[in-house]
Amino acid sequence: MTEELRIKQDILECGRRLYDKGMVAANDGNISVRLNDNEILATPTGRSKGFMQIDELVKIDWQGRIIEGSHRPSTEMLMHLAIYQARPDVQAVVHAHPVYATGFATANLALDQCVAAEIITTIGSIPLARYGTPSTHELSDAVVEVMKNADACLMTNHGVVTCGKNVFDAYYKLERVEHYAHIIFVSRLLGGEKLLTRADVEKLNAIRSTYGTQSDANPGCRVCEDSCVGGDCACYEKKDDVAMQSLLQDVMNHHTDENDLIRSVIEKIIRDAEGN
Numbered sequence: 001m002t003e004e005l006r007i008k009q010d011i012l013e014c015g016r017r018l019y020d021k022g023m024v025a026a027n028d029g030n031i032s033v034r035l036n037d038n039e040i041l042a043t044p045t046g047r048s049k050g051f052m053q054i055d056e057l058v059k060i061d062w063q064g065r066i067i068e069g070s071h072r073p074s075t076e077m078l079m080h081l082a083i084y085q086a087r088p089d090v091q092a093v094v095h096a097h098p099v100y101a102t103g104f105a106t107a108n109l110a111l112d113q114c115v116a117a118e119i120i121t122t123i124g125s126i127p128l129a130r131y132g133t134p135s136t137h138e139l140s141d142a143v144v145e146v147m148k149n150a151d152a153c154l155m156t157n158h159g160v161v162t163c164g165k166n167v168f169d170a171y172y173k174l175e176r177v178e179h180y181a182h183i184i185f186v187s188r189l190l191g192g193e194k195l196l197t198r199a200d201v202e203k204l205n206a207i208r209s210t211y212g213t214q215s216d217a218n219p220g221c222r223v224c225e226d227s228c229v230g231g232d233c234a235c236y237e238k239k240d241d242v243a244m245q246s247l248l249q250d251v252m253n254h255h256t257d258e259n260d261l262i263r264s265v266i267e268k269i270i271r272d273a274e275g276n
Protein backbone atom coordinates (compact mmCIF):
# COMPACT_ATOMS: atom_id res chain seq x y z
CA MET A 1 0.00 0.00 0.00
CA THR A 2 1.36 3.45 -0.87
CA GLU A 3 1.68 6.14 1.78
CA GLU A 4 -0.92 8.25 -0.04
CA LEU A 5 -3.46 5.40 -0.08
CA ARG A 6 -2.90 4.82 3.65
CA ILE A 7 -3.54 8.53 4.33
CA LYS A 8 -6.73 8.41 2.23
CA GLN A 9 -7.97 5.41 4.23
CA ASP A 10 -7.20 7.24 7.47
CA ILE A 11 -9.26 10.24 6.27
CA LEU A 12 -12.20 7.94 5.48
CA GLU A 13 -11.92 6.27 8.89
CA CYS A 14 -11.85 9.63 10.73
CA GLY A 15 -14.84 10.77 8.66
CA ARG A 16 -16.77 7.65 9.69
CA ARG A 17 -15.94 8.24 13.36
CA LEU A 18 -16.99 11.92 13.17
CA TYR A 19 -20.37 10.87 11.74
CA ASP A 20 -20.91 7.81 13.98
CA LYS A 21 -20.16 9.84 17.13
CA GLY A 22 -22.63 12.56 16.12
CA MET A 23 -19.92 15.20 15.79
CA VAL A 24 -21.31 16.17 12.38
CA ALA A 25 -24.78 16.02 10.84
CA ALA A 26 -25.69 15.33 7.21
CA ASN A 27 -22.86 16.61 4.95
CA ASP A 28 -21.20 18.84 7.57
CA GLY A 29 -17.54 18.91 8.56
CA ASN A 30 -14.32 18.60 6.62
CA ILE A 31 -10.88 16.99 6.86
CA SER A 32 -7.62 17.69 5.08
CA VAL A 33 -4.03 16.39 5.09
CA ARG A 34 -0.91 18.16 3.84
CA LEU A 35 0.81 15.70 1.48
CA ASN A 36 3.80 17.85 0.55
CA ASP A 37 4.75 21.47 -0.26
CA ASN A 38 2.32 21.60 -3.20
CA GLU A 39 -0.52 19.19 -2.47
CA ILE A 40 -3.35 18.92 0.06
CA LEU A 41 -5.83 16.04 0.26
CA ALA A 42 -9.34 17.31 1.07
CA THR A 43 -12.76 15.84 1.72
CA PRO A 44 -15.44 16.62 -0.90
CA THR A 45 -18.26 19.12 -0.41
CA GLY A 46 -21.84 17.87 -0.37
CA ARG A 47 -21.00 14.35 0.83
CA SER A 48 -21.62 12.82 4.25
CA LYS A 49 -18.29 12.29 5.97
CA GLY A 50 -19.65 8.96 7.26
CA PHE A 51 -19.96 7.42 3.80
CA MET A 52 -17.08 8.76 1.71
CA GLN A 53 -15.32 6.63 -0.89
CA ILE A 54 -11.58 6.81 -1.66
CA ASP A 55 -12.16 8.23 -5.15
CA GLU A 56 -14.28 11.08 -3.74
CA LEU A 57 -11.29 12.66 -2.00
CA VAL A 58 -9.84 15.65 -3.84
CA LYS A 59 -6.25 16.76 -4.24
CA ILE A 60 -5.79 20.55 -4.33
CA ASP A 61 -2.88 22.99 -4.55
CA TRP A 62 -2.10 26.02 -2.35
CA GLN A 63 -4.53 28.17 -4.32
CA GLY A 64 -7.30 25.64 -3.69
CA ARG A 65 -7.29 24.52 -7.35
CA ILE A 66 -8.19 20.89 -8.03
CA ILE A 67 -5.17 18.81 -9.08
CA GLU A 68 -6.84 15.41 -8.91
CA GLY A 69 -10.40 14.19 -8.36
CA SER A 70 -13.85 14.66 -9.87
CA HIS A 71 -15.49 16.27 -6.81
CA ARG A 72 -15.23 19.83 -5.53
CA PRO A 73 -13.33 20.23 -2.23
CA SER A 74 -15.07 21.43 0.93
CA THR A 75 -15.87 25.14 0.92
CA GLU A 76 -13.91 25.47 4.19
CA MET A 77 -10.57 24.66 2.50
CA LEU A 78 -9.73 28.38 2.65
CA MET A 79 -9.54 28.00 6.45
CA HIS A 80 -7.52 24.76 6.22
CA LEU A 81 -4.99 26.33 3.81
CA ALA A 82 -4.63 29.38 6.06
CA ILE A 83 -3.84 27.12 9.05
CA TYR A 84 -1.19 25.19 7.06
CA GLN A 85 0.42 28.44 5.97
CA ALA A 86 0.50 29.82 9.52
CA ARG A 87 1.66 26.54 11.07
CA PRO A 88 4.42 24.69 9.15
CA ASP A 89 4.33 21.98 11.86
CA VAL A 90 0.70 21.08 11.08
CA GLN A 91 0.02 18.15 8.71
CA ALA A 92 -3.75 17.68 9.17
CA VAL A 93 -6.85 19.74 10.00
CA VAL A 94 -10.31 18.56 11.11
CA HIS A 95 -13.45 20.69 11.42
CA ALA A 96 -16.80 19.56 12.86
CA HIS A 97 -19.84 20.64 14.89
CA PRO A 98 -19.86 18.40 18.00
CA VAL A 99 -22.84 19.19 20.21
CA TYR A 100 -21.29 20.21 23.55
CA ALA A 101 -18.27 22.07 22.22
CA THR A 102 -20.40 23.84 19.60
CA GLY A 103 -22.82 24.66 22.40
CA PHE A 104 -20.00 26.52 24.16
CA ALA A 105 -19.06 28.17 20.83
CA THR A 106 -22.61 29.37 20.25
CA ALA A 107 -22.79 30.65 23.83
CA ASN A 108 -19.49 32.45 23.03
CA LEU A 109 -17.71 30.67 25.90
CA ALA A 110 -14.06 29.62 25.49
CA LEU A 111 -12.70 26.45 27.11
CA ASP A 112 -9.45 28.11 28.13
CA GLN A 113 -9.43 27.71 31.90
CA CYS A 114 -6.86 25.39 33.50
CA VAL A 115 -9.07 22.78 35.11
CA ALA A 116 -8.44 19.30 33.64
CA ALA A 117 -5.01 17.63 33.82
CA GLU A 118 -5.51 15.53 30.68
CA ILE A 119 -6.49 18.55 28.56
CA ILE A 120 -3.56 20.66 29.80
CA THR A 121 -1.06 17.91 28.92
CA THR A 122 -2.57 16.95 25.55
CA ILE A 123 -4.05 20.12 24.06
CA GLY A 124 -3.59 23.09 26.37
CA SER A 125 -5.84 26.09 26.11
CA ILE A 126 -8.91 25.92 23.84
CA PRO A 127 -9.61 29.55 22.87
CA LEU A 128 -12.65 31.01 21.15
CA ALA A 129 -12.03 32.47 17.67
CA ARG A 130 -14.16 35.49 16.77
CA TYR A 131 -17.05 34.94 14.35
CA GLY A 132 -16.50 34.87 10.60
CA THR A 133 -18.82 34.00 7.73
CA PRO A 134 -18.11 30.39 6.66
CA SER A 135 -15.85 29.88 3.62
CA THR A 136 -14.57 33.50 3.67
CA HIS A 137 -11.27 35.14 4.63
CA GLU A 138 -13.16 36.66 7.57
CA LEU A 139 -13.39 33.15 9.08
CA SER A 140 -9.90 31.94 8.12
CA ASP A 141 -8.33 35.15 9.52
CA ALA A 142 -10.27 34.76 12.78
CA VAL A 143 -9.27 31.10 13.19
CA VAL A 144 -5.58 31.61 12.32
CA GLU A 145 -5.35 34.46 14.81
CA VAL A 146 -5.88 31.97 17.66
CA MET A 147 -4.61 28.74 16.03
CA LYS A 148 -1.11 30.16 15.69
CA ASN A 149 -0.93 29.56 19.47
CA ALA A 150 -3.30 26.62 19.87
CA ASP A 151 -3.96 23.16 18.38
CA ALA A 152 -7.73 23.45 18.89
CA CYS A 153 -10.22 26.28 18.94
CA LEU A 154 -13.92 26.94 19.21
CA MET A 155 -15.35 28.98 16.31
CA THR A 156 -17.87 31.53 17.56
CA ASN A 157 -21.45 30.56 16.60
CA HIS A 158 -20.16 27.74 14.39
CA GLY A 159 -18.11 24.75 15.62
CA VAL A 160 -14.64 23.41 16.36
CA VAL A 161 -11.38 23.10 14.42
CA THR A 162 -8.30 21.11 15.43
CA CYS A 163 -4.91 20.43 13.86
CA GLY A 164 -2.18 17.84 14.31
CA LYS A 165 0.82 15.97 12.98
CA ASN A 166 -1.43 13.52 11.11
CA VAL A 167 -5.16 13.04 10.55
CA PHE A 168 -5.69 10.80 13.59
CA ASP A 169 -3.80 13.26 15.81
CA ALA A 170 -6.10 16.11 14.67
CA TYR A 171 -9.19 13.88 14.95
CA TYR A 172 -8.36 12.71 18.47
CA LYS A 173 -7.94 16.33 19.57
CA LEU A 174 -11.44 17.05 18.29
CA GLU A 175 -12.75 14.05 20.22
CA ARG A 176 -10.95 15.32 23.34
CA VAL A 177 -12.39 18.84 22.93
CA GLU A 178 -15.92 17.44 22.75
CA HIS A 179 -15.38 15.11 25.71
CA TYR A 180 -13.93 18.03 27.72
CA ALA A 181 -16.82 20.34 26.77
CA HIS A 182 -19.22 17.66 28.03
CA ILE A 183 -17.27 17.43 31.32
CA ILE A 184 -17.33 21.22 31.80
CA PHE A 185 -21.05 21.25 31.02
CA VAL A 186 -21.65 18.66 33.77
CA SER A 187 -19.35 20.44 36.23
CA ARG A 188 -21.33 23.66 35.71
CA LEU A 189 -24.51 21.77 36.58
CA LEU A 190 -22.73 20.75 39.78
CA GLY A 191 -21.69 24.24 40.80
CA GLY A 192 -18.92 25.06 38.34
CA GLU A 193 -15.38 23.91 37.59
CA LYS A 194 -12.58 24.81 40.00
CA LEU A 195 -9.28 26.17 38.71
CA LEU A 196 -6.05 24.26 39.36
CA THR A 197 -3.38 26.22 41.21
CA ARG A 198 -0.57 27.93 39.35
CA ALA A 199 1.93 25.37 40.78
CA ASP A 200 -0.18 22.45 39.57
CA VAL A 201 -0.56 23.95 36.09
CA GLU A 202 3.19 24.59 35.86
CA LYS A 203 3.89 20.93 36.70
CA LEU A 204 1.45 19.79 34.01
CA ASN A 205 2.88 22.19 31.42
CA ALA A 206 6.36 20.84 32.26
CA ILE A 207 5.41 17.22 31.46
CA ARG A 208 3.63 18.04 28.18
CA SER A 209 6.74 17.05 26.21
CA THR A 210 6.34 13.47 27.43
CA TYR A 211 2.93 13.50 25.71
CA GLY A 212 4.49 14.87 22.52
CA THR A 213 2.52 18.09 22.78
CA GLN A 214 5.15 20.63 23.79
CA SER A 215 5.52 23.16 20.98
CA ASP A 216 6.17 26.88 20.57
CA ALA A 217 2.99 27.05 18.48
CA ASN A 218 0.98 25.58 21.34
CA PRO A 219 2.40 26.85 24.64
CA GLY A 220 -0.25 25.10 26.72
CA CYS A 221 -2.36 26.46 29.54
CA ARG A 222 -1.77 30.08 30.47
CA VAL A 223 0.26 30.83 33.60
CA CYS A 224 1.35 34.35 34.52
CA GLU A 225 3.95 35.69 36.93
CA ASP A 226 1.36 36.21 39.62
CA SER A 227 -1.13 33.53 40.66
CA CYS A 228 -3.26 34.00 37.54
CA VAL A 229 -3.94 30.85 35.48
CA GLY A 230 -6.23 30.25 32.52
CA GLY A 231 -8.10 32.32 29.99
CA ASP A 232 -8.42 35.41 32.17
CA CYS A 233 -4.63 35.94 32.16
CA ALA A 234 -3.57 38.79 29.91
CA CYS A 235 0.16 38.08 30.27
CA TYR A 236 0.50 36.28 26.90
CA GLU A 237 -0.66 39.36 25.02
CA LYS A 238 1.73 41.52 27.08
CA LYS A 239 4.64 39.17 26.26
CA ASP A 240 3.76 39.43 22.54
CA ASP A 241 3.81 43.23 22.80
CA VAL A 242 7.20 43.22 24.51
CA ALA A 243 8.66 40.83 21.91
CA MET A 244 7.37 42.99 19.04
CA GLN A 245 8.69 46.22 20.58
CA SER A 246 12.07 44.60 21.07
CA LEU A 247 12.07 43.41 17.43
CA LEU A 248 11.16 46.90 16.25
CA GLN A 249 14.00 48.44 18.29
CA ASP A 250 16.47 45.87 16.98
CA VAL A 251 15.54 46.61 13.35
CA MET A 252 15.79 50.36 13.97
CA ASN A 253 19.28 49.99 15.41
CA HIS A 254 20.54 48.18 12.32
CA HIS A 255 18.72 49.92 9.44
CA THR A 256 18.89 53.63 10.14
CA ASP A 257 18.57 54.60 6.44
CA GLU A 258 15.28 52.83 6.02
CA ASN A 259 13.70 53.59 9.37
CA ASP A 260 10.48 55.06 8.11
CA LEU A 261 9.80 52.25 5.68
CA ILE A 262 10.65 49.50 8.15
CA ARG A 263 8.67 51.17 10.93
CA SER A 264 5.59 51.43 8.77
CA VAL A 265 5.87 47.79 7.62
CA ILE A 266 6.29 46.49 11.16
CA GLU A 267 3.50 48.67 12.49
CA LYS A 268 1.24 47.22 9.79
CA ILE A 269 2.23 43.68 10.83
CA ILE A 270 1.37 44.55 14.44
CA ARG A 271 -1.98 46.04 13.40
CA ASP A 272 -2.79 42.96 11.30
CA ALA A 273 -1.83 40.65 14.17
CA GLU A 274 -4.18 42.59 16.43
CA GLY A 275 -6.94 42.37 13.84
CA ASN A 276 -7.28 46.13 13.33
Ligand SMILES: [Zn+2]
Pocket residue numbers: 028029095096097134158159
Ligand atom coordinates in the same frame (compact mmCIF):
# COMPACT_ATOMS: atom_id res chain seq x y z
ZN1 LIG B 1 -18.69 24.16 9.86
